[in-house]
Amino acid sequence: MSTVTEARLEPTGRTRINRGRNRAVADRAELLDLLADALVAHVGVQAPGTDGRPGHPVVLPTAYAVDVDGPDWGGTLYVHGSVAARWLRASVDRTVCVTVTELDGLVAGRSAFHHSMNYRSAVVIGRARLVDDPDERQHALDLIVDHMLPGRAATLRPSTRKELAATAVLAVPLHEASMKARAGGPVDEPEDVEAGVWGGHVPVRRVIDAPVPAEDNLPGLAVPDDVSGAGRTR
Amino acid sequence: MSTVTEARLEPTGRTRINRGRNRAVADRAELLDLLADALVAHVGVQAPGTDGRPGHPVVLPTAYAVDVDGPDWGGTLYVHGSVAARWLRASVDRTVCVTVTELDGLVAGRSAFHHSMNYRSAVVIGRARLVDDPDERQHALDLIVDHMLPGRAATLRPSTRKELAATAVLAVPLHEASMKARAGGPVDEPEDVEAGVWGGHVPVRRVIDAPVPAEDNLPGLAVPDDVSGAGRTR
Incomplete structure (x- = not known):
C-alpha cells in the first residue's frame, strides 16, 4: 500500500499545493518531526542581477535549527552563515524558501x-529577518550546533566577539x-499488475557511523556523549 | 585532516563562489560523480506573484538524471513533473537553480x-527548456528511471500517449x-585543541535496504536484477 500525505499549515496562496489535495494531513507535528529528523536545508533566494544580467534563483544547502518556542507564530527556523556570504546578504528582509x-x-x-520516490518534504516560505539581538x-547558534549533535553546545566555550x-x-x-510525504509501494495500472511485472519499493535510510577523532586530539580524550550519541538520536 | 574543495566549471558571475577560492579544484569529473551518486535535486524557481502578492522563490525536491552526451555543452540535466505542476510551468524558459x-x-x-558538515554540493544555474521532441x-524519462534503478527502463513497457x-x-x-565539498575533521583554534576539547567528525551515509515487493505482485515473481542491484550500485 502507498500513502501520500500533505499537510497545509496556515495555507496561503504561496504554500498551498495545487495538486493532490486529497492527500492532506493536518498534523503540524509531522512537519516538526521532519525538521527534527533532517540535517540539511536548501535555502532558495532570488539573487540580484550582476554584470548587467537579470536576477535569478540560487539554492544552497545549509545547516539549520528550529525553535518551536521562537518569536514567530508557529515557531522560528534559523540558518546561519558567514557575514560575507552573498546568498545570506541577498536574503535579508526578502522572501526566501x-x-x-x-x-x-x-x-x-x-x-x-x-x-x-518515498520522501518527506517541508517547504517554508517567509521573510528572512537578520537576527540582531x-x-x-x-x-x-546553540540550537544549530545541538541540532547536529544534541547536547554539544553546553560543553563548548562561549563564542568570541570576533566569531560572532x-x-x-x-x-x-x-x-x-x-x-x-509519500510512503509505501507503487500504485500501478491494473493491466500492468496482471501482466506479471514486478513492483515494489526499496527503502533508503541515513546511517550515522562511529565518530572519528581528530588527529590532533590530546592523548587520552574520550569521545564525549553528545558526539557518541549522534547515531542514537536519529 | 580536513579538505574543502571547490570546482568552478565555466565560472560566470552567477556561479562563481565568492569565498574560499583557495578551495578550488578543477575537476568536472567530481561534479558528474556527485550527480551520479545523489538521488534528489532541489530545484529553485522564482514563482510569479499571486493574489496581488509579489513573486518569491520556491524550492522543491525532485528526481533527476544527467545525460553527459546531451544536447547542451557540458551535458544536460533533466527533471520531470506533472504538466499541471505550477513550479514546472513557472520554470519554462526561465533561469532556474x-x-x-x-x-x-x-x-x-x-x-x-x-x-x-562534510558534504558535496553542486549548484547548476541555467535556462530551463521544455523538452518538446x-x-x-x-x-x-528513461534516464530518470535508470538513475534511480539502473537498467530498469529497458524492462518496462513503452509509455502510453496519455502518460506522455x-x-x-x-x-x-x-x-x-x-x-x-568538505571532508575530514575540524579545523580549530590551537588554544581550543590545547585546552583538551575533543574534536572529530561523525560520518553519515545513505543505505539502500532490501527491496519490499508490492502486496499485489502476482505469485512467484522474483525481484528483478535492476531492483535488487540498487543497493550495490550506490
Missing part, C-alpha cells in the same frame, strides 16, 4: 510513469509551511 | 564556530555549474 527533504525510498512501478543570536561578528543568523517564521 | 547535495558527515569542532523526452501527455520534462544545461 527553505525546503527540507528526507529521501525514504525508491518506488519501482510496473511502468516508467508510476516510478516514484545578541541573546537570540547566541541561542540560535563573522557570523550572520537569519530567522524565518514557520507559520507559512507545507508538507508533503 | 538546480542544487544537488550529499551529506557525508557532521564535524564536531572544539568551538561552536568550527562546527561544520518526443525522442528526447522519452530518452530523458501528462508528463513535462525540463532540460537544464550543465555548463554553468559550481561544486563545493
Whole structure:
C-alpha cells in the first residue's frame, strides 16, 4: 500500500499545493518531526542581477535549527552563515524558501510513469529577518550546533566577539509551511499488475557511523556523549 | 585532516563562489560523480506573484538524471513533473537553480564556530527548456528511471500517449555549474585543541535496504536484477 500525505499549515496562496489535495494531513507535528529528523536545508533566494544580467534563483544547502518556542507564530527556523556570504546578504528582509527533504525510498512501478520516490518534504516560505539581538543570536547558534549533535553546545566555550561578528543568523517564521510525504509501494495500472511485472519499493535510510577523532586530539580524550550519541538520536 | 574543495566549471558571475577560492579544484569529473551518486535535486524557481502578492522563490525536491552526451555543452540535466505542476510551468524558459547535495558527515569542532558538515554540493544555474521532441523526452524519462534503478527502463513497457501527455520534462544545461565539498575533521583554534576539547567528525551515509515487493505482485515473481542491484550500485 502507498500513502501520500500533505499537510497545509496556515495555507496561503504561496504554500498551498495545487495538486493532490486529497492527500492532506493536518498534523503540524509531522512537519516538526521532519525538521527534527533532517540535517540539511536548501535555502532558495532570488539573487540580484550582476554584470548587467537579470536576477535569478540560487539554492544552497545549509545547516539549520528550529525553535518551536521562537518569536514567530508557529515557531522560528534559523540558518546561519558567514557575514560575507552573498546568498545570506541577498536574503535579508526578502522572501526566501527553505525546503527540507528526507529521501525514504525508491518506488519501482510496473511502468516508467508510476516510478516514484518515498520522501518527506517541508517547504517554508517567509521573510528572512537578520537576527540582531545578541541573546537570540547566541541561542540560535546553540540550537544549530545541538541540532547536529544534541547536547554539544553546553560543553563548548562561549563564542568570541570576533566569531560572532563573522557570523550572520537569519530567522524565518514557520507559520507559512507545507508538507508533503509519500510512503509505501507503487500504485500501478491494473493491466500492468496482471501482466506479471514486478513492483515494489526499496527503502533508503541515513546511517550515522562511529565518530572519528581528530588527529590532533590530546592523548587520552574520550569521545564525549553528545558526539557518541549522534547515531542514537536519529 | 580536513579538505574543502571547490570546482568552478565555466565560472560566470552567477556561479562563481565568492569565498574560499583557495578551495578550488578543477575537476568536472567530481561534479558528474556527485550527480551520479545523489538521488534528489532541489530545484529553485522564482514563482510569479499571486493574489496581488509579489513573486518569491520556491524550492522543491525532485528526481533527476544527467545525460553527459546531451544536447547542451557540458551535458544536460533533466527533471520531470506533472504538466499541471505550477513550479514546472513557472520554470519554462526561465533561469532556474538546480542544487544537488550529499551529506557525508557532521564535524564536531572544539568551538561552536568550527562546527561544520562534510558534504558535496553542486549548484547548476541555467535556462530551463521544455523538452518538446518526443525522442528526447522519452530518452530523458528513461534516464530518470535508470538513475534511480539502473537498467530498469529497458524492462518496462513503452509509455502510453496519455502518460506522455501528462508528463513535462525540463532540460537544464550543465555548463554553468559550481561544486563545493568538505571532508575530514575540524579545523580549530590551537588554544581550543590545547585546552583538551575533543574534536572529530561523525560520518553519515545513505543505505539502500532490501527491496519490499508490492502486496499485489502476482505469485512467484522474483525481484528483478535492476531492483535488487540498487543497493550495490550506490
